[in-house]
Structure formats: C-alpha cells, structure tokens
Amino acid sequence: MTGRRRSFPHPFQTFSVRTACTAAVAAGASLIAGCGVLPGDPGGSREPVTVMTFAPEDTEATNMPGMPAMAEAYARWAASRGGVDSHELRVITCNEQNTPKGAATCARQAVDKGAVAVVGSYSQYGDAFMAPLEAAGIPFIGGFGVSDEEFTSYLSYPVNGGQAALLAGNGEQLADVCDKVSLVRPDSLAGDDLPDLLNAGLTRSKARESADILAADNATGYSGEARRARERAAEPTWAETAADGDRPGCVTAALGDRTETFFDSYRRLPEDGRNIRIASVMGSVGQPLIDSAGGRNGIYEGAYITGWYPDAADARWDPMRDVIRTHAFGDNSLDPADAGVQTTWIAYTVLEKAVRAIDSGTVTPGKISHILDQGLKVSTDGLTPDLRWGYEDMLGAARYPRMVNSSVTFQVVRDGRLVTQRQGFVDVGATLLDAS
CATH class of the missing domain: 3.40.50.2300 (Response regulator)
Incomplete structure (x- = not known):
C-alpha cells in the first residue's frame, strides 16, 4: 500500500465525541461518530451504536490501513443519512500492530469502550483477540479470514471463505x-x-x-x-x-x-x-x-x-466508490480495489442490516449475535452470495465450521x-x- 500514512493515537487514548466530530476531516482521529446526532442533542431519537474496526498499520510486515479508513468513511456516510435506523454510528479504530499483544489490546479496548461488535477487521492472531471478545459476548463480523478462530468461534460471523x-x-x-x-x-x-x-x-x-x-x-x-x-x-x-x-x-x-x-x-x-x-x-x-x-x-x-469478490471495476462496487469519494476526505489509504477495504464495506453492510432487524431501541452485542444466529438473510447486492449464519447455512468442515460463504472468483x-x-x-x- 502506497501513499500517505495516517497517524493513530495510543490504543488507550480517547476523544470526546464532539472533538472527534470537529476533527472528522483529520484522518488520524481514533473515534469517528455520526457527527449530526449527539446524545442529548435535539433529534437524537435512539441510543448510539459503538463498534470497533482494527487492523495493522505502519508495521514492517502486513499493513491494512484501508480497513479502518473505510470504517470511518462509512460512519460519516451513515451520519449523512441520519444514522443507522436512527442510531448514531460511532466507530472506534485501533492499530493492531501485527502482534498478539496489539490484537489483544484492541479487543480489550472494544470491551472497555462498550462496542456492540467488532466489524471488518484484520488480524492473524485470533487466539489473542477472540478470547476477550468472547468473554464480553461481543460478535466479530466480517474479519479478513486469516485466523482459524474466525471460522471456529461461536461469536464470529465471516463474510468470505478466508x-x-x-x-x-x-x-x-x-x-x-x-x-x-x-x-x-x-x-x-x-x-x-x-x-x-x-x-x-x-x-x-x-x-x-x-x-x-x-x-x-x-x-x-x-x-x-x-x-x-x-x-x-x-x-x-x-x-x-x-x-x-x-x-x-x-x-x-x-x-x-x-x-x-x-x-x-x-x-x-x-x-x-x-x-x-x-x-x-x-x-x-x-x-x-x-x-x-x-x-x-x-x-x-x-x-x-x-x-472472494467481483473484480474492482464491477458496477456492484459503485455504492462503495461513491461513499469513498464523498466521505473519505481524500484519504489515499482508501483504495476501492483493495480486498481489505472491500471486506470492511461488506462487513458494515451486515452490521447495518442486523441493527435494522432489531425490534427494540437499544442495540446490544447479544441482540446482534442473536439476530444473526436466527438466520437473518443479508443481501450484499451481488458482491457475495446472500449471507446467513444459521446452523444449516454453515459448511461444517472440521477446520472451518463457521464458514457460510465458500465462494471465490x-x-x-x-x-x-x-x-x-x-x-x-x-x-x-x-x-x-x-x-x-
């Protein structure tokens, strides 16, 4: 990945929602909120939904800066539409650093910040990040598919076959x-x-x-x-x-x-x-x-x-390209042809449809996992086959029991x-x- 590198705060550094909104143009913010609907402000009709996206950045090995950048752009896009089902979408990003310690730190931060899900993230250290998430009951939606735990954990909802x-x-x-x-x-x-x-x-x-x-x-x-x-x-x-x-x-x-x-x-x-x-x-x-x-x-x-997906020139990616063009503020780490960016887009599509399917006003980790476990059918408009995570939808292979999409291109x-x-x-x- 070439181009400008975005700087990130220490994993435990936090920003107020108002500060993050004011500085939304600065791609280094660690929390991007739906900057039009704040708790206590007029028009805030439902409680905010906080999620995390983590990926390695600025390491000597694998770097996936486009994934948190896509998550931030998605949050801005959601804000422009009045939130997700009237919920403000708050996105916390974390540099996983391509280490087990970094992966565990990001997972613990998701717990500490009250995230209802980890969405569209990358880490090869599933044994480090899944244990804290499982202990808190936080679902892991749409990982990149490089760790075994993404296809074995009962709280993992993969969108591709890894x-x-x-x-x-x-x-x-x-x-x-x-x-x-x-x-x-x-x-x-x-x-x-x-x-x-x-x-x-x-x-x-x-x-x-x-x-x-x-x-x-x-x-x-x-x-x-x-x-x-x-x-x-x-x-x-x-x-x-x-x-x-x-x-x-x-x-x-x-x-x-x-x-x-x-x-x-x-x-x-x-x-x-x-x-x-x-x-x-x-x-x-x-x-x-x-x-x-x-x-x-x-x-x-x-x-x-x-x-995993159609080629980057396919018209089915046009909505994602529009969001990047309008809400990424020129962040050149966001390449619509990058498989990590594409995976994060699909993962947030799943999150949004899960939130909309929850009847009651408050969104919790348990409600998200329950709605997905019950076989919610998620269309990605042809970017993948329709996704469902009911028991009967899973491949059931010994090494990949949670896999529901075994298709490639x-x-x-x-x-x-x-x-x-x-x-x-x-x-x-x-x-x-x-x-x-």
Whole structure:
C-alpha cells in the first residue's frame, strides 16, 4: 500500500465525541461518530451504536490501513443519512500492530469502550483477540479470514471463505491451465495448511499435486526460492512438458505482503526459455500492487488471481466508490480495489442490516449475535452470495465450521487490470471438505 500514512493515537487514548466530530476531516482521529446526532442533542431519537474496526498499520510486515479508513468513511456516510435506523454510528479504530499483544489490546479496548461488535477487521492472531471478545459476548463480523478462530468461534460471523477458500480456489483455477504448479508459502504453522488446500483444488480436476516451496515470511529477498519454484514448475524440461498438451508450468505465491518481494526476486531470474505463468490470491496480490509493479508492462501481466469478490471495476462496487469519494476526505489509504477495504464495506453492510432487524431501541452485542444466529438473510447486492449464519447455512468442515460463504472468483490480469476470467462465483465448499 502506497501513499500517505495516517497517524493513530495510543490504543488507550480517547476523544470526546464532539472533538472527534470537529476533527472528522483529520484522518488520524481514533473515534469517528455520526457527527449530526449527539446524545442529548435535539433529534437524537435512539441510543448510539459503538463498534470497533482494527487492523495493522505502519508495521514492517502486513499493513491494512484501508480497513479502518473505510470504517470511518462509512460512519460519516451513515451520519449523512441520519444514522443507522436512527442510531448514531460511532466507530472506534485501533492499530493492531501485527502482534498478539496489539490484537489483544484492541479487543480489550472494544470491551472497555462498550462496542456492540467488532466489524471488518484484520488480524492473524485470533487466539489473542477472540478470547476477550468472547468473554464480553461481543460478535466479530466480517474479519479478513486469516485466523482459524474466525471460522471456529461461536461469536464470529465471516463474510468470505478466508485464506482457505482462496487456496482451494486457486488450485481449481490453475488445474485447467497448468501442467505443474509450485506453491511458495510461509514456513510457518499457518503456512503448513496451504499445500493441502491448493492440492485439493488441483486434484479435483485430476491435476498433479504442487511442489511445496517454503519461504521465510520476513525475508528481504527470495532469489533461491524463486529459482527452485521455477525449476519445479517446469520439471523435467519445457521441451518434454510441451508434448503434454502444450500447457505451461505455474508458480503461485501466497506470502501476504512478502509476495511482492518474492515476485520481485522472481522477475530478476535470467531468462531460460521456459513457459511459466504466475499466480496468486487476493490479499497477496491486488490492483494496487499490480499498478506499482508496472501495470501491463509488469510481471503480473497475465497472472491468475483467485479472489472472494467481483473484480474492482464491477458496477456492484459503485455504492462503495461513491461513499469513498464523498466521505473519505481524500484519504489515499482508501483504495476501492483493495480486498481489505472491500471486506470492511461488506462487513458494515451486515452490521447495518442486523441493527435494522432489531425490534427494540437499544442495540446490544447479544441482540446482534442473536439476530444473526436466527438466520437473518443479508443481501450484499451481488458482491457475495446472500449471507446467513444459521446452523444449516454453515459448511461444517472440521477446520472451518463457521464458514457460510465458500465462494471465490477467478480473475486474470489483462492490460494491467484485474478482470474476470470466469463469470460468477465458484463454490469451493466440496474442495474444502476434501481438504479437511
């Protein structure tokens, strides 16, 4: 993510609602309220609804500043419409710092500030943030899908299939394209699951299992891993694989923020005439990275990318783009093509529909989780399949019992833009069950 970085206060620093409203133009505020309806002011007909969005910022690894920025813009948009079902929407943001301590601190702050939900957030440390939320009964709506707890906790309401669905879908996407596949993934406990997921997708189309290339998730270069990945994707030689339907080998990488570093090392390898295509998943590669790497003239041209949602140019994103244009005050951390921004938008859509479905005036964590548990059907206007979190709606896979949306989209980079490769959603639920 490039551009201006927003500064954030210490996680425990607070602002009065009036101060936050006065300074709403300053993107560094830690609390953005519906700045037209304040408790005790004329017109305040229902109690405010306070929520939190957290994500890592200004770290040496993963950074997702667009997610809290989207939450703040959504709050301003809600204020312009008189709130959410006449409730003022107060959004607290927190820098998760990409550490277990930071994740736990944000969760405790949500409890301390009376948040009724944590919405549209990112953290890989589910074991750190879910325990405080569960103890307080606070639902976690629409996380990015990078922690196991998002798909196991009884208070988690995921809006996508997370990393698991992306890897399974990437396998299905590449199965019809590639002769051999090398997977470059983190040498970590979380990374150990990725080969099984990719292979489950590959083998459903009777493709060969991938070569597993381990990589440190904090390296500054990956020349050795890039060389091994290319060699394994093209074994034994291109001349021999050409006889097998003239299909290329493929190198796919799922290293999060370090995917950019890996493919930078990969493009520096000397040409050897082998026919190799590259691939990845949303969250590791997105439109901002493609743009910064040279667009149509960069390494990602022709790459296969598995995502959760329609491509960023789809008209179904127009309402979100309008909100960003009108209520983000020029915050350049807010890119409508960013999967984190998109996830936060969808998560707040769920929150708003849950609040509107609550009959009584006061919104509480228990009422939100109850209304969702009872099978509230949430339309996202085609950005996902309709979402419901009733027992019968869940995938029920051993590792992902809370998953309700196992659909992905197949995209490809053409002329420097991520565009649709296959129309519609591809449900990888059966593949995930195989992998489990």
